[in-house]
Amino acid sequence: MPWPEISIPSPNHAVTPPHERIGVCFHHTVIPFGETLALMQTTASRVSYHVVISTDGTRARLVADHHVAWHAGVSSFKGRNAANAFLLGIAFAGDTRKDPLTASQIASALEWMGPRWSKYRWTLEWITDHRQVAPNRKDDLKPDEWARLLQAIRSHFV
Numbered sequence: 001m002p003w004p005e006i007s008i009p010s011p012n013h014a015v016t017p018p019h020e021r022i023g024v025c026f027h028h029t030v031i032p033f034g035e036t037l038a039l040m041q042t043t044a045s046r047v048s049y050h051v052v053i054s055t056d057g058t059r060a061r062l063v064a065d066h067h068v069a070w071h072a073g074v075s076s077f078k079g080r081n082a083a084n085a086f087l088l089g090i091a092f093a094g095d096t097r098k099d100p101l102t103a104s105q106i107a108s109a110l111e112w113m114g115p116r117w118s119k120y121r122w123t124l125e126w127i128t129d130h131r132q133v134a135p136n137r138k139d140d141l142k143p144d145e146w147a148r149l150l151q152a153i154r155s156h157f158v
C-alpha cells in the first residue's frame with residue numbers, strides 16, 4: 001500500500017541547470033514535519049528538500065526532481081563540490097540524534113526511491129547523508145541511524 005504523498009511546492013529551488021539526479025543525500029530536519037514545510041514556504045529561509053518524510057511515513061514533495069533544491073550547502077562528494085547539483089535531497093522529520101527513524105519513515109523512503117532507483121540507475125555508492133558530504137559542519141544523520149538506513153536500502157535494492 002502506498003504511503004500518502006502530498007505536494008507542497010517550495011519557492012526555494014533553481015530551475016537551471018537541470019538537476020543531474022546521480023544519487024541521494026539524506027537529512028534530518030531537527031524540527032517537526034509541519035514546521036519544516038512552513039519554513040520551506042518562506043523565501044527568506046533559502047532552504048528546501050525534494051521530499052520530507054513525517055514520522056508516520058507521509059511524504060511531502062517540495063521540489064521537482066529535475067530542479068535543484070537547496071539542502072546540502074557547502075558540500076563535497078566523490079571529489080566534487082556543490083552536491084545540490086547532483087544529489088537529490090530527502091529529509092526525515094525529527095532529529096536522529098535523539099530519536100531513531102520510525103519503521104514508517106524507512107518504508108516510505110524506500111517506496112519513494114523505488115521508481116527512481118531504476119529510472120536514474122542509482123547504485124549504493126551514490127547514496128549518502130549530509131554528515132558525509134559536509135563533515136565537521138553537519139551531523140545528520142546520526143551514524144547508527146545512517147547504518148540502519150543503509151542496511152535497509154541494501155536489503156531492498158541490491
Ligand SMILES: [Zn+2]
Binds near residue numbers: 026138
Ligand atoms: Zn541536513
